Amino acid sequence: MSTTYVKAAESVEHAARLEHVSKSFAGPGGQQLVLDDISLDVAPGEFVTLLGASGCGKSTLLNLVAGLDKPSAGSITTHGRPALMFQEHALFPWLTAGKNIELALKLRGVPKSDRRGRAEQLLELVRLKGSYGKRVHELSGGMRQRVAMARALAQDSQLLLMDEPFAALDAITRDLLHDELTRIWEETGLSVLFVTHNVREAVRLAQRVVLLSSRPGRVAREWQVDIPQPRRIEDAPVAELSLEITEVLRGEIRRHGQH
Protein backbone atom coordinates (compact mmCIF):
# COMPACT_ATOMS: atom_id res chain seq x y z
CA MET A 1 0.00 0.00 0.00
CA SER A 2 2.96 2.30 -0.01
CA THR A 3 5.65 3.96 -2.05
CA THR A 4 8.83 4.36 -0.07
CA TYR A 5 11.89 6.36 -0.89
CA VAL A 6 14.98 4.89 0.76
CA LYS A 7 17.94 7.20 1.25
CA ALA A 8 20.73 6.47 -1.18
CA ALA A 9 23.20 5.99 1.66
CA GLU A 10 21.49 2.79 2.74
CA SER A 11 22.56 -0.47 1.16
CA VAL A 12 21.73 -0.34 -2.53
CA GLU A 13 20.62 -3.79 -3.49
CA HIS A 14 17.81 -2.70 -5.74
CA ALA A 15 17.31 0.44 -7.74
CA ALA A 16 13.62 -0.36 -7.55
CA ARG A 17 11.78 -3.13 -5.81
CA LEU A 18 8.12 -3.93 -6.51
CA GLU A 19 6.50 -6.43 -4.18
CA HIS A 20 3.06 -7.86 -4.99
CA VAL A 21 1.90 -4.60 -6.51
CA SER A 22 -1.73 -4.43 -7.59
CA LYS A 23 -3.68 -1.48 -8.87
CA SER A 24 -7.36 -1.15 -9.62
CA PHE A 25 -9.41 1.78 -10.80
CA ALA A 26 -13.08 2.45 -10.36
CA GLY A 27 -14.62 1.53 -13.72
CA PRO A 28 -18.15 1.34 -15.13
CA GLY A 29 -18.59 -2.26 -13.91
CA GLY A 30 -17.16 -1.77 -10.44
CA GLN A 31 -13.47 -1.98 -9.60
CA GLN A 32 -11.30 -2.77 -12.57
CA LEU A 33 -8.05 -4.59 -11.87
CA VAL A 34 -5.27 -3.14 -14.04
CA LEU A 35 -2.16 -4.59 -12.42
CA ASP A 36 -2.25 -7.91 -10.60
CA ASP A 37 0.40 -8.97 -8.11
CA ILE A 38 3.48 -7.70 -9.88
CA SER A 39 6.84 -8.39 -8.26
CA LEU A 40 9.89 -7.02 -9.98
CA ASP A 41 13.38 -5.98 -8.97
CA VAL A 42 15.64 -3.67 -10.90
CA ALA A 43 19.27 -4.08 -9.87
CA PRO A 44 21.55 -1.02 -9.65
CA GLY A 45 22.84 -0.26 -13.12
CA GLU A 46 20.46 -2.68 -14.75
CA PHE A 47 18.53 -1.95 -17.94
CA VAL A 48 15.09 -3.56 -17.89
CA THR A 49 12.41 -3.18 -20.52
CA LEU A 50 8.76 -3.79 -19.75
CA LEU A 51 7.01 -5.12 -22.80
CA GLY A 52 3.34 -5.62 -23.38
CA ALA A 53 0.37 -5.09 -25.66
CA SER A 54 -2.24 -2.41 -25.06
CA GLY A 55 -4.07 -2.71 -21.80
CA CYS A 56 -1.25 -4.30 -19.87
CA GLY A 57 -0.96 -1.30 -17.59
CA LYS A 58 2.64 -0.43 -18.51
CA SER A 59 2.14 3.28 -18.06
CA THR A 60 0.14 2.75 -14.87
CA LEU A 61 3.03 0.76 -13.49
CA LEU A 62 5.53 3.50 -14.32
CA ASN A 63 3.29 6.11 -12.71
CA LEU A 64 3.29 4.01 -9.55
CA VAL A 65 7.07 3.67 -9.54
CA ALA A 66 7.41 7.41 -10.23
CA GLY A 67 5.22 8.11 -7.22
CA LEU A 68 2.58 9.91 -9.30
CA ASP A 69 -0.01 7.40 -8.10
CA LYS A 70 -0.33 4.93 -5.23
CA PRO A 71 -0.69 1.14 -5.56
CA SER A 72 -3.92 -0.46 -4.32
CA ALA A 73 -1.90 -3.23 -2.72
CA GLY A 74 1.75 -4.18 -2.37
CA SER A 75 4.75 -1.93 -1.96
CA ILE A 76 7.24 -0.11 -4.15
CA THR A 77 10.68 0.93 -2.94
CA THR A 78 12.97 3.25 -4.88
CA HIS A 79 16.02 5.27 -3.94
CA GLY A 80 14.96 8.87 -4.02
CA ARG A 81 12.54 10.23 -6.59
CA PRO A 82 12.99 8.48 -9.93
CA ALA A 83 13.31 10.58 -13.07
CA LEU A 84 10.59 10.05 -15.67
CA MET A 85 10.63 10.55 -19.42
CA PHE A 86 7.45 10.58 -21.44
CA GLN A 87 6.51 9.76 -25.02
CA GLU A 88 6.04 13.49 -25.54
CA HIS A 89 9.11 15.51 -24.66
CA ALA A 90 7.18 17.51 -22.02
CA LEU A 91 9.74 20.31 -22.21
CA PHE A 92 8.43 23.68 -21.08
CA PRO A 93 8.04 25.97 -24.11
CA TRP A 94 8.54 29.15 -22.08
CA LEU A 95 12.09 28.12 -21.23
CA THR A 96 15.11 27.52 -23.43
CA ALA A 97 16.63 24.05 -23.66
CA GLY A 98 19.27 25.00 -21.11
CA LYS A 99 16.79 26.62 -18.72
CA ASN A 100 14.59 23.51 -18.83
CA ILE A 101 17.52 21.53 -17.51
CA GLU A 102 18.34 24.23 -14.96
CA LEU A 103 14.79 24.11 -13.62
CA ALA A 104 15.27 20.43 -12.78
CA LEU A 105 18.56 21.33 -11.09
CA LYS A 106 16.94 24.17 -9.18
CA LEU A 107 14.07 22.03 -7.93
CA ARG A 108 16.66 19.54 -6.72
CA GLY A 109 18.38 22.29 -4.75
CA VAL A 110 21.53 22.79 -6.82
CA PRO A 111 22.94 26.26 -6.01
CA LYS A 112 22.51 28.88 -8.70
CA SER A 113 26.22 29.26 -9.43
CA ASP A 114 26.55 25.58 -10.36
CA ARG A 115 23.47 25.27 -12.53
CA ARG A 116 24.67 26.79 -15.76
CA GLY A 117 27.83 24.70 -15.91
CA ARG A 118 26.00 21.50 -15.05
CA ALA A 119 23.33 22.20 -17.68
CA GLU A 120 26.01 22.74 -20.32
CA GLN A 121 27.65 19.47 -19.28
CA LEU A 122 24.40 17.57 -19.60
CA LEU A 123 23.72 19.08 -22.99
CA GLU A 124 27.14 17.94 -24.07
CA LEU A 125 26.36 14.46 -22.78
CA VAL A 126 23.35 14.24 -25.12
CA ARG A 127 25.48 15.89 -27.83
CA LEU A 128 23.60 19.13 -28.00
CA LYS A 129 26.47 21.41 -27.15
CA GLY A 130 25.58 24.91 -28.25
CA SER A 131 21.82 24.39 -27.93
CA TYR A 132 21.63 26.01 -24.50
CA GLY A 133 19.78 29.09 -25.73
CA LYS A 134 17.52 27.29 -28.21
CA ARG A 135 13.80 27.44 -27.72
CA VAL A 136 11.93 24.12 -27.70
CA HIS A 137 10.15 24.85 -30.97
CA GLU A 138 13.49 25.45 -32.69
CA LEU A 139 14.59 21.86 -32.02
CA SER A 140 13.74 18.75 -34.03
CA GLY A 141 11.81 15.85 -32.47
CA GLY A 142 14.96 13.87 -31.78
CA MET A 143 16.73 16.88 -30.29
CA ARG A 144 13.77 17.57 -28.02
CA GLN A 145 13.84 14.02 -26.67
CA ARG A 146 17.57 14.38 -26.04
CA VAL A 147 17.01 17.60 -24.10
CA ALA A 148 14.26 15.78 -22.18
CA MET A 149 16.81 13.05 -21.45
CA ALA A 150 19.30 15.63 -20.22
CA ARG A 151 16.59 17.15 -18.03
CA ALA A 152 15.77 13.72 -16.59
CA LEU A 153 19.48 13.13 -15.92
CA ALA A 154 19.65 16.51 -14.19
CA GLN A 155 17.46 15.08 -11.44
CA ASP A 156 20.48 12.97 -10.57
CA SER A 157 18.31 10.03 -9.68
CA GLN A 158 19.52 6.42 -9.48
CA LEU A 159 16.62 5.27 -11.59
CA LEU A 160 15.43 6.52 -14.95
CA LEU A 161 11.89 5.58 -15.93
CA MET A 162 11.06 5.85 -19.61
CA ASP A 163 7.49 5.64 -20.90
CA GLU A 164 7.76 4.81 -24.61
CA PRO A 165 10.03 7.81 -25.07
CA PHE A 166 10.88 7.13 -28.72
CA ALA A 167 7.49 5.92 -29.95
CA ALA A 168 6.65 9.17 -31.70
CA LEU A 169 9.95 9.46 -33.58
CA ASP A 170 10.80 8.36 -37.09
CA ALA A 171 12.82 5.16 -37.53
CA ILE A 172 16.19 6.77 -38.27
CA THR A 173 15.99 9.13 -35.32
CA ARG A 174 14.83 6.31 -33.08
CA ASP A 175 17.84 4.18 -34.06
CA LEU A 176 20.16 7.04 -33.20
CA LEU A 177 18.50 7.63 -29.86
CA HIS A 178 18.84 3.91 -29.06
CA ASP A 179 22.58 4.28 -29.62
CA GLU A 180 22.65 7.41 -27.49
CA LEU A 181 20.66 5.88 -24.67
CA THR A 182 22.90 2.80 -24.57
CA ARG A 183 25.98 5.01 -24.50
CA ILE A 184 24.61 7.27 -21.76
CA TRP A 185 23.45 4.28 -19.72
CA GLU A 186 26.93 2.78 -19.96
CA GLU A 187 28.60 6.08 -19.08
CA THR A 188 26.38 6.97 -16.13
CA GLY A 189 25.71 3.55 -14.62
CA LEU A 190 22.03 4.43 -14.19
CA SER A 191 19.31 1.88 -13.71
CA VAL A 192 16.70 2.13 -16.42
CA LEU A 193 13.14 0.85 -16.48
CA PHE A 194 11.97 1.30 -20.06
CA VAL A 195 8.40 0.69 -21.14
CA THR A 196 7.62 -0.13 -24.77
CA HIS A 197 5.30 -2.13 -27.00
CA ASN A 198 8.04 -2.53 -29.59
CA VAL A 199 9.64 -5.97 -29.18
CA ARG A 200 12.76 -5.19 -31.18
CA GLU A 201 13.33 -1.99 -29.30
CA ALA A 202 13.02 -3.91 -26.04
CA VAL A 203 15.60 -6.48 -27.16
CA ARG A 204 17.89 -3.85 -28.73
CA LEU A 205 18.21 -1.96 -25.45
CA ALA A 206 17.72 -4.23 -22.48
CA GLN A 207 19.68 -6.62 -20.36
CA ARG A 208 16.39 -8.12 -19.29
CA VAL A 209 13.02 -8.08 -21.01
CA VAL A 210 9.91 -8.49 -18.86
CA LEU A 211 6.73 -9.42 -20.71
CA LEU A 212 3.45 -8.31 -19.17
CA SER A 213 0.14 -9.98 -19.98
CA SER A 214 -2.89 -7.80 -20.58
CA ARG A 215 -6.03 -7.12 -18.54
CA PRO A 216 -4.96 -7.44 -15.84
CA GLY A 217 -1.24 -6.86 -16.23
CA ARG A 218 0.83 -9.70 -14.78
CA VAL A 219 4.42 -10.68 -15.33
CA ALA A 220 4.07 -13.33 -18.02
CA ARG A 221 7.72 -14.16 -18.72
CA GLU A 222 11.23 -12.80 -18.54
CA TRP A 223 14.22 -13.07 -20.83
CA GLN A 224 17.86 -12.31 -20.13
CA VAL A 225 19.42 -10.64 -23.15
CA ASP A 226 23.08 -11.65 -23.37
CA ILE A 227 23.81 -10.12 -26.77
CA PRO A 228 26.84 -7.79 -26.31
CA GLN A 229 26.48 -4.04 -26.87
CA PRO A 230 26.76 -2.20 -29.18
CA ARG A 231 23.80 -3.93 -30.76
CA ARG A 232 21.86 -2.82 -33.75
CA ILE A 233 18.17 -3.33 -34.16
CA GLU A 234 18.74 -5.33 -37.35
CA ASP A 235 21.39 -7.68 -35.88
CA ALA A 236 20.54 -11.36 -36.33
CA PRO A 237 20.59 -12.29 -32.62
CA VAL A 238 18.32 -9.33 -31.83
CA ALA A 239 15.92 -10.38 -34.57
CA GLU A 240 15.98 -13.99 -33.42
CA LEU A 241 15.13 -13.24 -29.80
CA SER A 242 12.52 -10.69 -30.92
CA LEU A 243 10.84 -13.39 -32.97
CA GLU A 244 10.72 -15.71 -29.98
CA ILE A 245 9.28 -13.02 -27.72
CA THR A 246 6.79 -11.91 -30.35
CA GLU A 247 5.44 -15.46 -30.54
CA VAL A 248 4.80 -15.51 -26.80
CA LEU A 249 3.30 -12.00 -26.94
CA ARG A 250 0.96 -13.06 -29.72
CA GLY A 251 -0.10 -16.06 -27.66
CA GLU A 252 -0.93 -13.67 -24.82
CA ILE A 253 -2.95 -11.42 -27.09
CA ARG A 254 -4.74 -14.39 -28.72
CA ARG A 255 -6.14 -15.49 -25.37
CA HIS A 256 -8.20 -12.30 -25.25
CA GLY A 257 -9.96 -13.04 -28.52
CA GLN A 258 -11.16 -16.44 -27.33
CA HIS A 259 -13.78 -15.28 -24.90
Added chain:
Amino acid sequence: MASTETTKTSALRDVMSVEAGLDALEAGVTGGRTPFRQTFGNKILPPIVATLVVLAVWQALISFKIVDDPTRLPSPADVGSEFKRAWLEGTLLDYIWTSVSRGLLGFLFALAIGTPLGLVVARVKFVRAAIGPVLSGLQSLPSVAWVPPAVIWLGLNNSMMYAVILLGAVPSIANGLVSGIDQVPPLFLRAGRTMGATGLKGAWHIVLPAALPGYLAGLKQGWAFSWRSLMAAEIIASSPDLGIGLGALLENGRNASSMSMVFEAIFLILFVGIAIDLLIFSPLERWVLRSRGLLVKS
Protein backbone atom coordinates in the same frame (compact mmCIF):
# COMPACT_ATOMS: atom_id res chain seq x y z
CA MET B 1 39.44 -6.76 -27.04
CA ALA B 2 41.25 -4.08 -28.95
CA SER B 3 39.20 -4.83 -32.03
CA THR B 4 35.88 -4.50 -30.19
CA GLU B 5 37.09 -1.15 -28.85
CA THR B 6 37.87 -0.01 -32.37
CA THR B 7 34.50 -1.10 -33.71
CA LYS B 8 32.89 0.66 -30.78
CA THR B 9 34.75 3.88 -31.47
CA SER B 10 34.07 3.81 -35.17
CA ALA B 11 30.42 2.98 -34.54
CA LEU B 12 30.28 5.93 -32.17
CA ARG B 13 31.84 8.25 -34.72
CA ASP B 14 29.31 7.01 -37.25
CA VAL B 15 26.44 7.76 -34.87
CA MET B 16 27.82 11.21 -34.14
CA SER B 17 28.09 12.21 -37.77
CA VAL B 18 24.65 10.88 -38.70
CA GLU B 19 23.17 12.61 -35.71
CA ALA B 20 24.81 15.92 -36.55
CA GLY B 21 23.44 15.64 -40.10
CA LEU B 22 19.97 14.82 -38.88
CA ASP B 23 19.96 17.69 -36.40
CA ALA B 24 20.98 20.07 -39.16
CA LEU B 25 18.31 18.72 -41.51
CA GLU B 26 15.48 18.70 -39.02
CA ALA B 27 16.03 21.82 -37.01
CA GLY B 28 13.57 24.41 -38.26
CA VAL B 29 14.82 27.04 -40.64
CA THR B 30 14.49 30.30 -38.77
CA GLY B 31 14.16 33.35 -40.92
CA GLY B 32 15.69 36.70 -40.06
CA ARG B 33 13.83 39.95 -39.56
CA THR B 34 11.22 40.86 -42.10
CA PRO B 35 12.55 43.67 -44.31
CA PHE B 36 11.01 47.06 -43.60
CA ARG B 37 9.51 47.39 -47.07
CA GLN B 38 7.54 44.20 -46.51
CA THR B 39 6.35 45.31 -43.06
CA PHE B 40 5.35 48.65 -44.56
CA GLY B 41 3.41 47.03 -47.40
CA ASN B 42 1.70 44.41 -45.21
CA LYS B 43 1.11 46.17 -41.94
CA ILE B 44 1.44 49.94 -42.17
CA LEU B 45 0.07 50.83 -45.58
CA PRO B 46 -3.39 49.12 -45.34
CA PRO B 47 -4.65 51.05 -42.25
CA ILE B 48 -3.40 54.33 -43.77
CA VAL B 49 -5.31 53.61 -46.95
CA ALA B 50 -8.43 52.67 -44.97
CA THR B 51 -8.24 55.93 -43.01
CA LEU B 52 -7.82 57.96 -46.19
CA VAL B 53 -10.82 56.23 -47.78
CA VAL B 54 -13.01 57.04 -44.76
CA LEU B 55 -11.85 60.67 -44.82
CA ALA B 56 -12.54 60.87 -48.56
CA VAL B 57 -16.07 59.47 -48.18
CA TRP B 58 -16.71 61.84 -45.28
CA GLN B 59 -15.47 64.82 -47.28
CA ALA B 60 -17.56 63.70 -50.25
CA LEU B 61 -20.71 63.62 -48.10
CA ILE B 62 -20.01 67.27 -47.22
CA SER B 63 -18.78 68.47 -50.64
CA PHE B 64 -21.65 66.97 -52.58
CA LYS B 65 -24.09 68.26 -49.97
CA ILE B 66 -25.47 64.80 -49.31
CA VAL B 67 -25.50 65.76 -45.64
CA ASP B 68 -25.88 69.51 -45.50
CA ASP B 69 -26.16 70.21 -41.79
CA PRO B 70 -23.02 70.94 -39.73
CA THR B 71 -24.94 70.20 -36.49
CA ARG B 72 -25.34 66.63 -37.72
CA LEU B 73 -22.13 66.04 -39.60
CA PRO B 74 -19.27 68.54 -39.30
CA SER B 75 -16.70 68.65 -42.08
CA PRO B 76 -13.29 67.03 -41.52
CA ALA B 77 -11.81 70.54 -41.57
CA ASP B 78 -14.11 71.67 -38.73
CA VAL B 79 -13.09 68.73 -36.58
CA GLY B 80 -9.48 69.39 -37.52
CA SER B 81 -9.69 72.98 -36.35
CA GLU B 82 -11.29 71.78 -33.11
CA PHE B 83 -8.19 69.65 -32.55
CA LYS B 84 -5.97 72.58 -33.47
CA ARG B 85 -7.73 74.88 -31.04
CA ALA B 86 -7.47 72.41 -28.17
CA TRP B 87 -3.79 71.89 -29.03
CA LEU B 88 -3.05 75.63 -29.12
CA GLU B 89 -4.90 76.19 -25.84
CA GLY B 90 -2.80 73.40 -24.40
CA THR B 91 -5.85 71.45 -23.25
CA LEU B 92 -5.64 68.55 -25.72
CA LEU B 93 -2.96 66.67 -23.81
CA ASP B 94 -4.75 67.45 -20.52
CA TYR B 95 -7.94 65.79 -21.76
CA ILE B 96 -6.01 62.73 -22.85
CA TRP B 97 -3.87 62.53 -19.74
CA THR B 98 -6.83 62.91 -17.36
CA SER B 99 -8.50 59.88 -18.86
CA VAL B 100 -5.44 57.78 -19.63
CA SER B 101 -3.96 58.18 -16.14
CA ARG B 102 -7.29 57.22 -14.61
CA GLY B 103 -7.69 54.30 -16.99
CA LEU B 104 -4.20 52.91 -16.45
CA LEU B 105 -4.27 53.35 -12.68
CA GLY B 106 -7.67 51.69 -12.53
CA PHE B 107 -6.38 48.92 -14.73
CA LEU B 108 -3.42 48.35 -12.40
CA PHE B 109 -5.81 48.07 -9.44
CA ALA B 110 -7.91 45.63 -11.44
CA LEU B 111 -4.75 43.65 -12.20
CA ALA B 112 -3.81 43.51 -8.52
CA ILE B 113 -7.26 42.23 -7.58
CA GLY B 114 -8.11 40.11 -10.62
CA THR B 115 -4.91 38.06 -10.60
CA PRO B 116 -5.16 36.54 -7.11
CA LEU B 117 -8.90 36.19 -7.59
CA GLY B 118 -8.37 34.24 -10.80
CA LEU B 119 -5.77 32.03 -9.13
CA VAL B 120 -8.10 31.17 -6.28
CA VAL B 121 -11.07 30.52 -8.56
CA ALA B 122 -8.97 28.28 -10.79
CA ARG B 123 -7.39 26.26 -8.00
CA VAL B 124 -10.02 26.04 -5.25
CA LYS B 125 -13.00 23.94 -6.28
CA PHE B 126 -15.39 25.39 -3.72
CA VAL B 127 -14.66 28.98 -4.70
CA ARG B 128 -14.99 28.09 -8.33
CA ALA B 129 -18.39 26.49 -7.86
CA ALA B 130 -19.46 29.44 -5.72
CA ILE B 131 -18.42 32.45 -7.81
CA GLY B 132 -17.11 31.06 -11.13
CA PRO B 133 -20.44 31.42 -12.98
CA VAL B 134 -21.04 34.89 -11.53
CA LEU B 135 -17.58 35.96 -12.61
CA SER B 136 -18.16 34.94 -16.23
CA GLY B 137 -21.71 36.33 -16.11
CA LEU B 138 -20.40 39.71 -14.97
CA GLN B 139 -18.48 39.99 -18.21
CA SER B 140 -21.70 40.32 -20.15
CA LEU B 141 -23.06 43.01 -17.83
CA PRO B 142 -22.45 46.42 -19.44
CA SER B 143 -20.25 48.31 -17.02
CA VAL B 144 -22.34 51.47 -17.52
CA ALA B 145 -24.87 49.75 -15.26
CA TRP B 146 -22.46 50.22 -12.37
CA VAL B 147 -22.29 53.99 -12.73
CA PRO B 148 -25.51 54.94 -10.89
CA PRO B 149 -24.85 52.76 -7.82
CA ALA B 150 -21.21 53.86 -7.75
CA VAL B 151 -22.27 57.52 -7.76
CA ILE B 152 -24.75 56.89 -4.94
CA TRP B 153 -22.23 54.95 -2.84
CA LEU B 154 -19.12 56.99 -3.45
CA GLY B 155 -20.27 60.35 -4.77
CA LEU B 156 -18.94 62.25 -7.74
CA ASN B 157 -15.22 61.71 -7.35
CA ASN B 158 -12.30 59.72 -8.60
CA SER B 159 -12.95 56.69 -6.35
CA MET B 160 -16.28 56.27 -8.08
CA MET B 161 -14.47 56.15 -11.44
CA TYR B 162 -12.04 53.54 -10.14
CA ALA B 163 -14.88 51.46 -8.70
CA VAL B 164 -16.56 51.35 -12.11
CA ILE B 165 -13.30 50.41 -13.81
CA LEU B 166 -12.68 47.63 -11.30
CA LEU B 167 -16.15 46.18 -11.68
CA GLY B 168 -15.68 46.17 -15.44
CA ALA B 169 -12.11 44.86 -15.67
CA VAL B 170 -11.61 42.49 -12.74
CA PRO B 171 -13.91 39.75 -14.10
CA SER B 172 -12.12 39.81 -17.49
CA ILE B 173 -8.68 39.54 -15.94
CA ALA B 174 -9.71 36.83 -13.49
CA ASN B 175 -11.52 34.86 -16.19
CA GLY B 176 -8.51 35.10 -18.52
CA LEU B 177 -6.28 33.63 -15.84
CA VAL B 178 -8.81 30.89 -15.05
CA SER B 179 -9.08 29.79 -18.66
CA GLY B 180 -5.30 30.05 -19.04
CA ILE B 181 -4.82 27.73 -16.07
CA ASP B 182 -7.54 25.35 -17.27
CA GLN B 183 -5.70 24.98 -20.55
CA VAL B 184 -2.34 24.03 -19.04
CA PRO B 185 -1.54 20.61 -20.54
CA PRO B 186 -1.72 17.91 -17.81
CA LEU B 187 1.57 16.57 -19.15
CA PHE B 188 3.36 19.71 -17.91
CA LEU B 189 1.91 19.18 -14.46
CA ARG B 190 3.02 15.55 -14.41
CA ALA B 191 6.48 16.44 -15.67
CA GLY B 192 6.69 19.13 -13.01
CA ARG B 193 5.64 16.74 -10.28
CA THR B 194 8.28 14.18 -11.21
CA MET B 195 10.85 16.96 -10.90
CA GLY B 196 9.53 17.93 -7.49
CA ALA B 197 7.47 20.97 -8.47
CA THR B 198 4.40 20.53 -6.28
CA GLY B 199 2.26 22.98 -4.35
CA LEU B 200 3.46 26.58 -4.48
CA LYS B 201 6.63 25.62 -6.36
CA GLY B 202 4.46 23.94 -8.98
CA ALA B 203 2.23 27.00 -9.24
CA TRP B 204 5.19 29.36 -9.62
CA HIS B 205 7.40 27.32 -11.96
CA ILE B 206 4.83 25.41 -14.01
CA VAL B 207 1.22 26.57 -13.77
CA LEU B 208 1.68 30.34 -14.00
CA PRO B 209 4.15 30.42 -16.90
CA ALA B 210 2.09 27.80 -18.75
CA ALA B 211 -1.05 29.91 -18.25
CA LEU B 212 0.62 33.14 -19.41
CA PRO B 213 -0.88 33.30 -22.94
CA GLY B 214 -4.44 32.97 -21.60
CA TYR B 215 -3.66 35.47 -18.87
CA LEU B 216 -2.37 38.01 -21.40
CA ALA B 217 -5.49 37.63 -23.50
CA GLY B 218 -7.45 38.36 -20.31
CA LEU B 219 -5.35 41.47 -19.65
CA LYS B 220 -5.98 42.73 -23.13
CA GLN B 221 -9.70 42.29 -22.72
CA GLY B 222 -9.41 43.74 -19.22
CA TRP B 223 -7.91 46.92 -20.63
CA ALA B 224 -10.69 47.23 -23.21
CA PHE B 225 -13.23 46.86 -20.41
CA SER B 226 -11.39 49.37 -18.20
CA TRP B 227 -11.40 51.95 -20.94
CA ARG B 228 -15.04 51.44 -21.84
CA SER B 229 -16.16 51.55 -18.21
CA LEU B 230 -14.20 54.72 -17.62
CA MET B 231 -15.72 56.45 -20.65
CA ALA B 232 -19.22 55.46 -19.50
CA ALA B 233 -18.46 56.84 -16.05
CA GLU B 234 -17.00 60.08 -17.39
CA ILE B 235 -19.92 60.72 -19.73
CA ILE B 236 -22.59 60.12 -17.13
CA ALA B 237 -20.91 61.58 -14.07
CA SER B 238 -19.38 64.84 -15.12
CA SER B 239 -18.55 67.35 -12.47
CA PRO B 240 -16.18 70.34 -12.53
CA ASP B 241 -14.16 68.84 -9.66
CA LEU B 242 -13.32 65.80 -11.73
CA GLY B 243 -11.41 67.66 -14.41
CA ILE B 244 -12.17 67.23 -18.10
CA GLY B 245 -11.38 63.79 -19.41
CA LEU B 246 -12.38 62.49 -22.82
CA GLY B 247 -15.81 61.34 -21.67
CA ALA B 248 -16.51 64.75 -20.13
CA LEU B 249 -15.32 66.40 -23.35
CA LEU B 250 -17.88 64.38 -25.29
CA GLU B 251 -20.61 65.36 -22.84
CA ASN B 252 -19.56 69.02 -23.00
CA GLY B 253 -19.72 68.89 -26.78
CA ARG B 254 -23.26 67.53 -26.60
CA ASN B 255 -24.33 70.24 -24.14
CA ALA B 256 -22.80 72.93 -26.35
CA SER B 257 -24.43 71.33 -29.43
CA SER B 258 -20.96 71.31 -30.97
CA MET B 259 -20.84 68.29 -33.23
CA SER B 260 -17.20 68.91 -34.08
CA MET B 261 -16.30 68.72 -30.39
CA VAL B 262 -18.27 65.47 -30.08
CA PHE B 263 -16.37 64.08 -33.06
CA GLU B 264 -13.11 65.24 -31.57
CA ALA B 265 -13.87 63.37 -28.35
CA ILE B 266 -14.94 60.19 -30.15
CA PHE B 267 -11.77 60.20 -32.24
CA LEU B 268 -9.62 60.69 -29.18
CA ILE B 269 -11.34 57.86 -27.26
CA LEU B 270 -10.87 55.53 -30.21
CA PHE B 271 -7.31 56.66 -30.74
CA VAL B 272 -6.26 56.10 -27.12
CA GLY B 273 -7.89 52.66 -26.98
CA ILE B 274 -6.09 51.58 -30.13
CA ALA B 275 -2.78 53.17 -29.15
CA ILE B 276 -2.61 51.46 -25.73
CA ASP B 277 -3.41 48.14 -27.35
CA LEU B 278 -0.82 48.61 -30.10
CA LEU B 279 1.89 49.99 -27.84
CA ILE B 280 1.52 47.72 -24.81
CA PHE B 281 -0.63 44.63 -25.19
CA SER B 282 -0.03 43.52 -28.75
CA PRO B 283 3.78 43.58 -28.48
CA LEU B 284 3.60 41.74 -25.14
CA GLU B 285 1.31 39.08 -26.54
CA ARG B 286 3.38 38.71 -29.72
CA TRP B 287 6.57 38.37 -27.74
CA VAL B 288 5.13 35.63 -25.51
CA LEU B 289 3.64 33.69 -28.40
CA ARG B 290 6.73 34.01 -30.57
CA SER B 291 9.09 32.84 -27.84
CA ARG B 292 6.96 29.69 -27.52
CA GLY B 293 6.76 29.08 -31.25
CA LEU B 294 3.01 29.70 -31.23
CA LEU B 295 3.10 32.58 -33.69
CA VAL B 296 3.22 31.41 -37.27
CA LYS B 297 4.36 33.95 -39.80
CA SER B 298 1.83 34.00 -42.58
